[in-house]
Amino acid sequence: MNTKELLSRYAAGQRDFRNLNLMAANLRNLNLSGANLSGANLTKANLTKTNLSHANLTDAVLTGANFTETNLTKANLTNATLSDVNLSHAYLRGTILIGNHPSLPTLESA
Numbered sequence: 001m002n003t004k005e006l007l008s009r010y011a012a013g014q015r016d017f018r019n020l021n022l023m024a025a026n027l028r029n030l031n032l033s034g035a036n037l038s039g040a041n042l043t044k045a046n047l048t049k050t051n052l053s054h055a056n057l058t059d060a061v062l063t064g065a066n067f068t069e070t071n072l073t074k075a076n077l078t079n080a081t082l083s084d085v086n087l088s089h090a091y092l093r094g095t096i097l098i099g100n101h102p103s104l105p106t107l108e109s110a
Contacts, residue, residue: 001017001020001022002025003022003025003026003027006020006022007030010031010032010035015034015035015036016036017035017036017037017040018036018037018038018039018040019038019039019040020037020040020041021040021041022037022040022041022042022045023041023042023043023044023045024043024044024045025042025045025046026045026046027042027045027046027047027050028046028047028048028049028050029048029049029050030050030051031050031051032050032051032052032055033051033052033053033054033055033071034053034054034055035052035055035056036055036056037052037055037056037057037060038056038057038058038059038060039058039059039060040057040060040061041060041061042057042060042061042062042065043061043062043063043064043065044063044064044065045062045065045066046065046066047065047066047067047070048066048067048068048069048070049068049069049070050067050070050071051070051071052070052071052072052075053071053072053073053074053075053091054073054074054075055072055075055076056075056076057075057076057077057080058076058077058078058079058080059078059079059080060077060080060081061080061081062077062080062081062082062085063081063082063083063084063085064083064084064085065085065086066085066086067085067086067087067088067090068086068087068088068089068090069088069089069090069091070087070090070091071090071091072090072091072092072095073091073092073093073094073095074093074094074095074096075095075096076095076096077095077096077097077099078096078097078098078099079098079099080099
C-alpha cells in the first residue's frame with residue numbers, strides 16, 4: 001500500500017493498517033489519529049508534524065524515523081523499535097513507552 005492509498009482508506013474510515021510496509025514513506029503533516037499501525041515498518045519514514053494521537057504503534061519498526069513536532073499524545077509505542085528516531089519537540093503527553101528501548105534518545109517534548 002502506498003501513501004495515497006493509505007490516505008484514501010483513512011478518509012473512508014478505515015483505521016486498521018497493521019503490518020504495513022511504509023519504509024521511507026513521506027507522511028509529513030498528515031492526520032492519522034487513532035490509526036492502528038501495530039507491526040508496521042516505518043523505518044526512515046518522515047512523520048514530521050503528523051497527528052498520530054491515540055495511534056497504536058505497538059511492535060512497529062521506527063528505526064531512523066523523523067517525528068519532529070509530531071503529535072504522539074496517548075499513542076501506544078509498546079515494544080516499538082526506536083533506535084535513531086528524531087523526537088525533537090514531539091508531543092508525548094500520555095504516550096505509552098513500555099518495552100526495551102535501550103537506545104531511546106533524549107526526549108524534547110513540547
